[in-house]
Amino acid sequence: MKRKAATMQDIARQVGVSVNAVSLALKDRPGVSDDTRQRVREIAQKIGYKAKKTPPPETPQTRKSICVLLRHRFFRDFRFYGRILLGIEETAKQAGYDVQISSFGGEEVPASVQEGRVSGLIVLGTIDDKFLARLREYGVPLVLADHQSSVYALNCVVSDNFFGAYGMAMHLFRKGYTRIGFFGDPNYTPSTRDRYFGVLKAIQDHVCPGDMNAALAYLTRFSTRGMIEKYVVEQNVARIFELYEDIPETPEALICSNDELAILLMQVLQKHDIAVPGDVAVAGFDDIETGSMVTPTLTTVHVRKKLMGQRAVECLLRRLDDPDAPPEKHIMSVTLVERESV
Template identity: 45%
Template sequence: MKKRVTMKEIAERLNLSVNAVSLALNDRAGVSEETRRLVLNAAEEMGYLDQSTKYTAAYSNKNICILLEDRFFKDMQFYGRILLGLEEAAKKAGYDLFINSFEKNQEIPACVEQQKVSGLIVVGKIDEEYLKRLKSYSIPVLLLDHESVETPTDCVMTNNVAGAYKLTKYLLDKGYRKIGFFGDLSYTPSIRERFWGYQEAMQQYLKFPSFEEGIAYIRRYSALKSVEDAVIHQDASSLAEYYQSLEEKPEVLICSNDKMAILMCKALSQCGLKVPEDIGVVGFDDIELSNMVNPRITTMRVDKVLMGKKAMERLLKCMERPKEKVEKLVLDVQLIERDSVREFI
């Protein structure tokens, strides 16, 4: 049989008294927060909490779970900055983060299942059924960069619709009229929201005879499925093929994000086109790379670190007041003008 871990062994490992270990495990006064954290972490690592679950609550009070789908780990230029904001805000409030990923099998993280965290933030898209399963553990949950349409859940979002509307209006003011959109509408709700903002601006400012004619006009210049795979695999040739297959060639392209815009510039070069001389390209998110490529990408800035901080602040409030009404926080975005579009008048 496996030998049981004792408080004395924890104390010896950390060079502390047994009394100090007991105070920390029972979440009582008499030890510093740093000592309490060291004791709780050691108790978890040594398996003490699993054999003495009465102390799990004290451990969970210092930990928060961050959960995101595996595919989003490949987009650290965006989600990495969000995680930085989450970490800064958590550290300031005295919490540690457990960062977990999930795949399509959607297993519940062990830290949630074993009640070893006091809050959970899901970053990016999540299936509704999986969200319901997570919430069944009665741990406060917040969605970051995603909103549930079925299960009332606090969330922090980017104002994608207004941002794409402003970006499209900016291009219209520059004289562009044949404006296309490149983005897989099935990939994330954020891409769909950006498409809706673009579509609304096109309908409002070009004043088509009917809504249906406006939709037909938009689709002649746009690619609305499959293109995200090309970005994931950095396949400029496939993106060039999507462009060549368009019913009509656009004067400028609104890309679903900056990674798409950067790869699109490479794809257009393969088609013998120069940006912005022959065609304009804009992105969304303002990742660092968008200001380092040639041409530098005109985009909408999402304050990713701020998103993380606001999400953590909101979750902490939910943890303090679990019966408070669900709240949706929407953060505005900012137009960043660079070199990838020109005056078209």
């Protein structure tokens, strides 16, 4: 009876690593430790593994490549994520890497990741920890950009969302506003959560103890807008205005979870003859280009989007050079941009 040929799966089982890690080790590519590489080669020789003929060096299968994963819903927001992608592509190209961009809606792992045809992976934006666990099973070096996991200690590059929102709220207090709300869903992403808590901390630091309970209650009532991000995706300004009208007391100023929401809110307020900033001040977060083109121009927090993409690639390249290094967390500084809406 003819003996079944040894496979990479056989090696992976004996070494206790992923098939992708075996592939990287046998091809002498970065992404695995020297100890793992040596162990894979020893087992391959022991069980008589024979590698299949590989394509020439210039084919897609062997070219150095980085896969960027981005949720379907974020593709509509290229005014923000497009700038991060630009930083990723430019820095990767300078290092000799191609960039593949794959979108996901559920838990579909790109074929290039499953088949070990990428050197590393950058997840751009929010990702569910359950899906993140699936991706990690393939052993591909991974960096999160504009997101951090609450479960796994992973390389990540994020903006200082907490400090940015804190600074915006303190700016509003200095300008004389006292009734300040956060217009958004704190549970939508880790970024919006941090922005909410930044506003909360500013209130705790600024408001006198006698007014604290009222100020915190006011903020909380305005911040439980579970559907608002859905309406932003749908560009449903009517529903956004309904959520604004639900506020029991007219706010003096609203800090929105992002610029896109702030711009939609300003448009619908003006449509209903509510002046910005005369009747209510509106601030955003992200500093997308549109914010400087609307009337009034939007006061916001500048996020260093392109630099975030550059840092994500640099972090990934270090991970490829040293797979056993401890995870890195990079927090990008932000700056307040004062315009006309406040």
